[in-house]
Amino acid sequence: MRIKVFTLFPEMLRPMLGASILGRAIAAGHLQVELIDIREYSADKHRNTDDYPFGGGAGMVMSAQPIVDAFAANLPEDFCGKRVYLSPRGRTLTQKVVEELSKEKELVLLCGHYEGVDQRALDQVIDEELSIGDYVLTGGELGALVVIDAVSRLIPGVLGSEESSEDESFSTGLLEYPQYTRPADFRGEKVPEVLLGGNHADIVAWRREQSLDLTLRRRPELLQTAPLTEADRDMLARLRRAQAIEAVPGLDHQGLQAADRFPKEWFAAFVPEAQRKAAKRQCFSGRRHVGWLWQAFSMGFIPEFAESEAAWEAWRESPPERCWLYLPEDRLLYQVRGDFEPPFPAFILADEALTRTFVRTSRPGKGPYAAVGPGR
Ligand SMILES: C[S@@+](CC[C@H](N)C(=O)[O-])C[C@H]1O[C@@H](n2cnc3c(N)ncnc32)[C@H](O)[C@@H]1O
Numbered sequence: 001m002r003i004k005v006f007t008l009f010p011e012m013l014r015p016m017l018g019a020s021i022l023g024r025a026i027a028a029g030h031l032q033v034e035l036i037d038i039r040e041y042s043a044d045k046h047r048n049t050d051d052y053p054f055g056g057g058a059g060m061v062m063s064a065q066p067i068v069d070a071f072a073a074n075l076p077e078d079f080c081g082k083r084v085y086l087s088p089r090g091r092t093l094t095q096k097v098v099e100e101l102s103k104e105k106e107l108v109l110l111c112g113h114y115e116g117v118d119q120r121a122l123d124q125v126i127d128e129e130l131s132i133g134d135y136v137l138t139g140g141e142l143g144a145l146v147v148i149d150a151v152s153r154l155i156p157g158v159l160g161s162e163e164s165s166e167d168e169s170f171s172t173g174l175l176e177y178p179q180y181t182r183p184a185d186f187r188g189e190k191v192p193e194v195l196l197g198g199n200h201a202d203i204v205a206w207r208r209e210q211s212l213d214l215t216l217r218r219r220p221e222l223l224q225t226a227p228l229t230e231a232d233r234d235m236l237a238r239l240r241r242a243q244a245i246e247a248v249p250g251l252d253h254q255g256l257q258a259a260d261r262f263p264k265e266w267f268a269a270f271v272p273e274a275q276r277k278a279a280k281r282q283c284f285s286g287r288r289h290v291g292w293l294w295q296a297f298s299m300g301f302i303p304e305f306a307e308s309e310a311a312w313e314a315w316r317e318s319p320p321e322r323c324w325l326y327l328p329e330d331r332l333l334y335q336v337r338g339d340f341e342p343p344f345p346a347f348i349l350a351d352e353a354l355t356r357t358f359v360r361t362s363r364p365g366k367g368p369y370a371a372v373g374p375g376r
Pocket residue numbers: 085086087088089110111112113114115116117130131132133134135136137138139140141143
């Protein structure tokens with residue numbers, strides 16, 4: 001692709017165009033970038049390129065003459081590419097727009113400065129105005145670099161492998177999943193187990209879930225246009241539920257994380273068989289870094305059940321302020337307020353009749369959970 005940049009400050013662009021991936025792409029001929037200094041086309045004896053705005057107001061405006069003449073001298077009459085003016089008033093640059101631009105044979109970028117450009121120049125030589133975001137820069141050069149950088153990544157040969165630009169944020173319609181590299185354990189922070197296991201299908205599923213989760217949290221509007229499968233929609237329903245539960249005010253995250261210490265063998269007691277395979281993939285990957293039991297519950301793998309009369313009866317003496325009560329098979333899962341006395345439970349696991357109730361304990365002699373409760 002050929003790109004021509006019309007600017008008053010070509011020296012602002014040169015360092016970026018000579019370094020890293022862009023520098024290599026230009027050196028290899030995948031991309032040709034020509035910088036045209038607008039000042040050289042000024043007909044003014046002092047080579048001025050700007051003047052005061054008609055009607056008054058702050059700052060200077062770039063004059064039409066040097067711009068129009070610079071375009072005429074550097075573009076053929078039958079030019080059939082796209083001529084873009086970088087401007088905060090323009091269409092916002094998105095990955096979709098970048099894809100569109102990457103299909104052009106030739107791209108022309110006009111960088112404004114000061115208060116902008118005389119409208120007559122824009123009317124004569126520009127096809128479209130593009131903004132790189134809702135903020136105002138001092139000049140269009142950074143915007144031009146952003147366009148060049150984003151477009152060049154889509155030109156075959158610029159990136160190491162074609163795949164590198166296919167799986168990224170926005171290309172899939174979603175934000176990208178988290179990436180990790182060695183070491184597997186960085187100062188105690190471990191890479192999610194699923195990425196170390198070598199099971200390609202599990203890794204693909206985990207990454208997809210991460211993308212959906214991040215997009216739902218940060219850019220939910222993207223989900224309206226992203227191409228989603230039936231499985232994606234199912235996963236989104238689980239993620240929405242999990243996020244809604246996590247957002248409950250005053251939720252005791254410490255207590256929930258303590259659920260990591262529930263033996264994984266208990267998984268079968270909570271999660272119905274039909275859900276187990278999918279649930280294990282979700283819950284043992286460390287994706288949320290909270291307890292597997294909590295993940296299984298919050299993502300809806302543990303079926304909900306009506307509140308149990310027996311349980312309420314048993315706790316009537318000291319009713320919990322907040323309580324979710326679920327009855328998977330023969331066990332109950334509670335979350336109660338942190339200062340609940342006695343003896344300070346944040347998370348309780350019990351069987352239906354409360355004959356065996358385990359609460360979190362800070363007494364080392366007794367282990368992380370001690371059997372207590374009304375039905376002891
Ligand atoms: C200070 S700005 C002029 C802003 C103009 N007075 C306005 O309010 O729209 C100077 C130049 O920076 C460039 N520029 C500023 N913000 C930009 C943005 N968000 N996207 C693209 N170019 C921008 C444009 O080329 C513009 O002509």
